[in-house]
Amino acid sequence: MTRDIRSRLRTLIGLTALGVVLAGAGTALGVAGPLGASGPEFVVSGENVTFSDADGDVTVVANASDARRIEIEKRGRGRFAVGTETERPLTAAERERAIDIATGNETVRRHLRDVSDYSFTVEPIRKLETTSVTNVSGNTTTVEASNGTVYRFENGDGDEGDGGESDATVAVERDPEYVEDLASVRVRQPETDDRTALKYTVTVDLADGTVADVTDWDAIRRRTD
Missing domain, CATH: 3.10.450 (Nuclear Transport Factor 2; Chain: A,)
Incomplete structure (x- = not known):
């Protein structure tokens, strides 16, 4: 893969009540090269979460099947953080x-x-899953696709954040059975x-x-x- 994606793990605090846990690691992404006019995008499906731009794609959450919350944060120009809160119905x-x-x-x-x-x-x-999107902020576009829901973070030219682009957040809430x-x-x-x-x-x-x-x-x- 030709695109230079810099990844690191950040530790998140676990929740202990009612069998709900916060994923032990989140993912931070940095895009080294220039972004396309339409901006990078994340695809959230029942199986995983992928990140895509003009140069290709990478899986950032390999297993999202038991995630009850997925949060994607844009932190200035070309910087993103992805965290998941998971439910473990199987012991x-x-x-x-x-x-x-x-x-x-x-x-x-x-x-x-x-x-x-x-x-x-x-x-x-899963028998039934109801998905809703909350806390959508910033310049983002949502598109339903055959492979999942696409959240596209538009490139801005404002003066907020790192490098002249404002922050944005998308949180996906699930209620699985x-x-x-x-x-x-x-x-x-x-x-x-x-x-x-x-x-x-x-x-x-x-x-x-x-x-x-x-x-x-x-x-x-x-x-x-």
Whole structure:
């Protein structure tokens, strides 16, 4: 990727009440080169958050499926901070059990033999999600797209902030509901490109200890490319 994106992590304070936690790390972005006339944009989907400008895109929140709040702040010219507040409806024990169920399935084991290096993430399966946008400030544009909601931060020529551009904030609030006793186990290959890192999604039934479905994402990509 040719664009020079400088990233760092900033520690956020966790919340302990009612199973709600604030993500352990936020992300700060700096765009080194000049921005296009329409400005950079973030795409918020049910799966992740990506940042895009004229030179390409980068995933800034790899897993947004359990985020109940996503906040994007523009801090002057070409500087952004992204933070998430997450809800964990599955316990650590349930997540471990989901992985055990998935890896105990013969079909899944056969698929894993073809993947040289992999990691697991376990997420609940959403039944219904109501999304609203609050605290939209500054010069921003919102567009609904097939891959998510696009928040475009327009380039300004005012005198506020760093380098003559005013700050802006977008906060996305969610109120998710989940399917009882089902979990999604995602198998990723960490060293590959973001677009192809997800290899399999395994739906498991935690109540009866079985695999309900296996999705081969490489096979789907081959059919759609």
